[in-house]
Amino acid sequence: MKRLFTILLLAFSLALTAKYPDPASILRAIDANTRFTSLKSTTRMVIKSRRASRTVSSINYSKGDNSFFSEYTSPPRDKGTKMLKLGGNLWIYNPGTDRIVQISGNMLNQSVMGSDLSYEDFMEENSLLQDYNAVIEGEATYDKREVWNIMLTAKRKGLSYPKKRIYVDKERLLPLYEQWFSSSGKLLKTVRSDQVSRIGNRWYPKHVVFKDELKEGSGTDYYVDSIAFDLKIPDAIFSKGSLKK
């Protein structure tokens, strides 16, 4: 009897797995879309505060998961400000004061240029496969596309967001809607992606809306104006020396 039960259970779970693909393979596919050896992009961030809306443009370079450099090109106030992330460290260069300041402690809580993203969010690494265990919890239609509803839980300590729920486009294997949770399950941030287009062999969103769910406001729009993957970027860019240049 007991044995029968076990077999039934096994069959049942097999049926489930048959219904859904292997979640790890989905994460792998997402990583293939979103991760890169290197990247260069020009982006615009539209920040809506209670009083005004403004656009911050930047040129960004990334290499692997750990190196990131960006230089702001507008508005005039922020022009020339540079940001460098190397591993677990973050520096900001301010041209007005000609100072390089390391962002740490409470400062990491602050939002980047007043957006709904904090410096901490910038520090996140972006391999879902490496960082999270995934369970497919269902299917849905989101923004007229068929999506998998996947629950992610952190594999290791030290991630800012221990739980994430992502709705992944079944065909393009790209998250269209993400919910980032605290360890107690409180929704902290949401990320909505649209204008998904084909870039080389990837699907990539050209418009992303970040929203800090604890703050009031309607979120920050992030537009990708141009993007190129897997270029040759000189290593010198990802050094503190390049901040002052």
Added chain:
Amino acid sequence: MLSFLIKGVFRDRHRYLFPLLIVSSGVLIMVFMLALINGYMDSFIRQNAGFDTGHLKVVTAAYSRLLSQKPYDLGLLDIQDELATWKAAYPQLDWVERIHFGALLDVPDNLGQTREQGEVVAFGIDLLSSGRERKLMHLDQALVSGRIPSQSSEILLTDSAFRRLALKLGDPVTLIGSDVFGSMTFRQFRVTGSVRFGVEALDRGAVIVDLADARGMLDMEGGAGEILAFFRNGSYDQKAAEQIRDDFNRRFGDMETASSGGTQTGKSAIWEEETASSGGTQTGKSAIQSESSAIRDEYAPVMLAMSDQNNMGYMLGMMQYLLAIFSLVFIFILGIVLWNSGLMNGIRRYGEIGVRLAIGESKTQIYRSLLIEAGAIGFAGSVLGILLGLLLSAYFNLKGMDVSVFSRNSSLLSEDIIYTSVSLKTALSALIPGMLSTLLGAALAGMAVFKRQTSQLFKELET
């Protein structure tokens, strides 16, 4: 008759000197004490007004609700045209603009890398175009080392922060904060001096920079966190302040009533609107309520009187109440002292009264003459006391009285030097107890006249 009596009094040194001395010294002490108390009140008001509340203060409606947090991102932006209008509308007021903001003070090493960091509260005040803020914030008195900034990009630190961060005069420091839109912002400053206000909350970690630097740093050109207004004559007049406040809010404010009660009601209405629009957890009820208030501009200016802020109204009321009690007790004691002296005076003249009774003067007549004499002495003594008291007060009004021994390390806003302040009205109010107590003393002492037995008179004549 009157002049006869008065001449009589003032030609006999024994009869006037001592009572006069007592009355005048008592009145002098009273005038001086009232002046000192008034001076202390003024100092308290001036200190709080200068550092924080102003006699009146203009902020945005949104700012006023979070007043204690000093949320500069809800401050007044591009306000210069409006300010000019307000200045014209209330010529009796003097205006200063300020920005308070929290920031990180970053101290670089020789390579420009972060050596030390500390959180500070920054005051952006107008240091360069006029000396007004220097006076309001008592910067010259507060200066411990160095000098007050004289040009852009110079900074003053409180002494404890200056020491904790191991700074030297002339060192470069960077302030890092968020601008009014939330973007991270930097500004380089040179340390010109350190200050100590004697107010723990401030002294723990504050910096002072020029308003223009703060504006540039926070992207608030032409704006201010708060605009303080002061009566040009320097003294706070509660009634006038409240009138101006109501008038201002009617003319320039967006809210129906922003008077002390009004901010309260306006508060909850907009508050609910905010929470409702945050799309979060609020009930539908507040969303409906917010409908009506949504049209209001939460960045519209609101004027607050000093008494609307930080419980100052209550504090002032309480202080006035305590001082009134104290003055009353003092007047009472002074009265008794003078009465006592009146009594003594009567006793001295026992013999004289005996003679006057013996030669047939009526008791009532003697009693009346005693009262007139006492009145004359009381009046002369009081006037003398008031004059001397005014003179003494005037001296300390100019020179100030150093009470730093008492107020050092105090965590309340108080000044080290108290300047006595006395109005003629206050001074004249000392005339009443001065006169009254002498008269009362004489009246009671003189009662003895009626108890005199003629049979005993001759015995007394011997003396």
Added chain:
Amino acid sequence: MIFKLAFKNILGYGWRSLINVFIIALVLIGLIWMEGMWFSWLNLAKTQSTQWEFGGGLLRVKSYDPYDVFALEHSHAPIPAQAGNLVASGEIVPVLFSPAVIYPGGRMQNAVVKGIPSQQSLLRFPSQALMPTEANPYPAIVGKTMAKSAQLQEGDAFTIRVKDSSGAFNAVDLQISQIMDCPVPSLDQGTVWMDLQALQDLKQLPGMATTLALRDQSLASVASPEFKLIPPNEFFADLNQMVKTKASGQASLFVMMIFLAMLAIFDTQALAIFKRRREIGMLSALGMTKARIILLFTTEGALYMLGATVLTAVMGFPLFWYFARIGFSLPKGYDSFGVAGFNEALKFVYPLPLILFTLMLMFLLTVFVSWLPARKIARLMPTEALRGK
């Protein structure tokens, strides 16, 4: 003999003496009242701090620096193993501090969150309100000042976000279960209180605390090297300083009152000596030395003070008793002053040594001012004095 004579003389003046005595008594009552007030206020402030925060002794993590906000994230240590039972039995109350970001009404605000065991009863802190219930699984307490500044009301929910020990964000929705009337400002301003267990869970810091309030100081032996005992004089240093400065400010006003009282005595004495020249001459002629006569008059002055002390006791008693029993309550609003001891009726406790010292001082002063005019006697010629000149 002289004392007896002086006493008779004083009685002989009748109600004129009474006035002098009355004046001194008034000043004395005022002085004692003021001394009682400052002393009791300091006492109350200390008692309240002790009851709410300090307990019988306080152990604090060494890395804690009240002036350094950056250090707060790491200002905690494991509650020492030896303290385990004592914590369970409520003899030791651990409190955990953490920096936090709160979002009242969707506006981000930095705060300090403190966790205290909801079942503790050692401190007067109303921690029972932190007991989770079905309706409110994450109850929180804030003080009145904090509630006002963050615009929170009882029943309001707001999100709090902290970083847990691994660096991950953690956040919960707290609901205000009580807005407390806390007399100790440092427990109120910028502070959110929640259950210790809940905060430890939220921060993933099981068994950690920043401070340990002890039932009494002897329990300090449980401290591990990470903790340091904070002696009361260090804990109350600011408070002592503050009372000292405030009290001395008011004392200057009393100096003037004392001056007036002394003026009255001086005046009385001067007149008495003037009026009693014949008596002085008589005493002198009878062979009393001038020194003894001066002593007589000085004793008379001193007797005023004695009388005043008695009168003070009689007249002042109802007042002193009233303030000791009913107390002196400051109306609402005064507590935003930023110091402890303002939110409840101040029941007076009278500092006996200080009052005795004051009486002594006043006594010496009275003797001095009675002696001043009496010096004149020494210059009197007995013959002249007898004639009353």
